[in-house]
Amino acid sequence: MAYNNEVHNADFAPAYTRLVERLNRFPQGAPPTKPLYDILRVLFSEQEAALVAQLPIQPFSAKDAARIWKIDESAARQVLEALASRALVVDTEKDDGQLLYTLPPPMAGFFEFSMMRVRDDVDQKLLAELYHQYCTVEPDFLASLFGGETQMGRVFINEEVIPPGVAVFDYERATEVIKTASPMGISLCYCRYKMQHLDQNCYAPLDICMTFNGTAEGLIRHGFARQVDAAEGLDLLQQAYDHNLVQFGDNAREKVNFICNCCGCCCEALIAARRFETLQPLHTTNFIAAIDTEACNGCGKCVNTCPVEAMTLVSANVPAHPKQKKARLIEELCLGCGVCARVCGADGITLQPRPERVFTPRTFAHRVVLAA
Known part of the structure; x- marks a missing residue:
C-alpha cells in the first residue's frame, strides 16, 4: 500500500484533525500523516472523534466528560461505555465502585488494543496494513515514539541466565511482575497478529501478550484479555523463554502495565532498536x-x-x-x-553488570513527567 504523506485537511472532517491534535498532547506524539487519519477513521466515528478530542490527559469520570461535552451524565456514560467496549478508552474501577476513564496514547495503547483479539466489528486486515505503513514503513512515528531520553519501555533480563551471586532487583524480574500483579490478562500479540494479516508473521506464540493491574482490568472487562493467575502467567513466560523471545515492558518500577514477549522479526520495538540504534530507543537491562x-x-x-x-x-x-x-x-x-x-x-x-546502572522511573506518571 503506497501513501502520499502530504495531508490536506480539507480531505478529512475537522473532528479528525482535532483528534490528531489531541493525540499530540501525549509526550511521544503522533505525526499527522495520511495513514494516521485513515486509522482514526476506521476506529472512531466522526462524532466520537469530536468528543474524544476534548478529553483530558488525566483520568476522568463520566461526570467530568459530561461537563466537558455539555451533555447529561447518562449520555456521557453511554458514549464512554461504547468506547471502552472497543478499548479506545480504558476504564478502571475505584474502591467505591466508580469508573474512571483514560484515553490511552496510540502506542502503547489503542493501536495495540485494537488487534489484541479476533474481531468482526472492524476490518483488522485493513488496520494491519495501515499500522504497518504508519508504524514500520514510514519512519516518523517510530522516531517520535522512541526518540526521547526517557523511553516508554524497557527490556527485562532472561532470568535463566542471571549469573550466580549477582543481585537483581525485583522490578527487573518479569517473574516478580507476574507474581505481584492484580489482575493479569493475556491477549493476542499485536505485532505478530498484525503481521499474520500481511502473511509475514513468524511462528512464535501468539496468545502471549501480558497486561497487568489497571490496564488489564479494563481489557479483561471488555473481552480484550482473558484473566489468568500467576501460575499460568509464569508458564507463559517460560514458553516465551523457550522461544527465545525478549521481554519488553513498561518502563516503571511499580505497577507495570504490560510486558510484550517480542521476536526480532515482527516486534515494532525491536525493529525500532535496529532502525534507530543511535537514538537508543529502548532502555536496556543493567x-x-x-x-x-x-x-x-x-x-x-x-x-x-x-x-x-x-x-x-x-x-x-x-x-x-x-x-x-x-x-x-x-x-x-x-x-x-x-x-x-x-x-x-x-x-x-x-x-x-553494566558499568553504570540504567535509571528506571518509579511509576507510569513519573515516566510521563520525565518524558514531557
Missing part, C-alpha cells in the same frame, strides 16, 4: 553480554538469535584454520536481554 573468546567455537547461534543484530562473527585469526570464526559483540546495540547466553552451547557467553 547487564551486557560478555564473550569468552577461548570458549567460543564460532557456531553463530548467538548471531542468529540476537533480535537487534548486536552479535556478529569475525575471523578467529588462527592461521592454521583461516575459516574459523569467533563471536563479537557490538556493545552499543546490546539490550542485555540474555537470549544469546541462553542459546550458547559452548557456555561462551555470560551476562555482566
Whole structure:
C-alpha cells in the first residue's frame, strides 16, 4: 500500500484533525500523516472523534466528560461505555465502585488494543496494513515514539541466565511482575497478529501478550484479555523463554502495565532498536553480554538469535584454520536481554553488570513527567 504523506485537511472532517491534535498532547506524539487519519477513521466515528478530542490527559469520570461535552451524565456514560467496549478508552474501577476513564496514547495503547483479539466489528486486515505503513514503513512515528531520553519501555533480563551471586532487583524480574500483579490478562500479540494479516508473521506464540493491574482490568472487562493467575502467567513466560523471545515492558518500577514477549522479526520495538540504534530507543537491562573468546567455537547461534543484530562473527585469526570464526559483540546495540547466553552451547557467553546502572522511573506518571 503506497501513501502520499502530504495531508490536506480539507480531505478529512475537522473532528479528525482535532483528534490528531489531541493525540499530540501525549509526550511521544503522533505525526499527522495520511495513514494516521485513515486509522482514526476506521476506529472512531466522526462524532466520537469530536468528543474524544476534548478529553483530558488525566483520568476522568463520566461526570467530568459530561461537563466537558455539555451533555447529561447518562449520555456521557453511554458514549464512554461504547468506547471502552472497543478499548479506545480504558476504564478502571475505584474502591467505591466508580469508573474512571483514560484515553490511552496510540502506542502503547489503542493501536495495540485494537488487534489484541479476533474481531468482526472492524476490518483488522485493513488496520494491519495501515499500522504497518504508519508504524514500520514510514519512519516518523517510530522516531517520535522512541526518540526521547526517557523511553516508554524497557527490556527485562532472561532470568535463566542471571549469573550466580549477582543481585537483581525485583522490578527487573518479569517473574516478580507476574507474581505481584492484580489482575493479569493475556491477549493476542499485536505485532505478530498484525503481521499474520500481511502473511509475514513468524511462528512464535501468539496468545502471549501480558497486561497487568489497571490496564488489564479494563481489557479483561471488555473481552480484550482473558484473566489468568500467576501460575499460568509464569508458564507463559517460560514458553516465551523457550522461544527465545525478549521481554519488553513498561518502563516503571511499580505497577507495570504490560510486558510484550517480542521476536526480532515482527516486534515494532525491536525493529525500532535496529532502525534507530543511535537514538537508543529502548532502555536496556543493567547487564551486557560478555564473550569468552577461548570458549567460543564460532557456531553463530548467538548471531542468529540476537533480535537487534548486536552479535556478529569475525575471523578467529588462527592461521592454521583461516575459516574459523569467533563471536563479537557490538556493545552499543546490546539490550542485555540474555537470549544469546541462553542459546550458547559452548557456555561462551555470560551476562555482566553494566558499568553504570540504567535509571528506571518509579511509576507510569513519573515516566510521563520525565518524558514531557
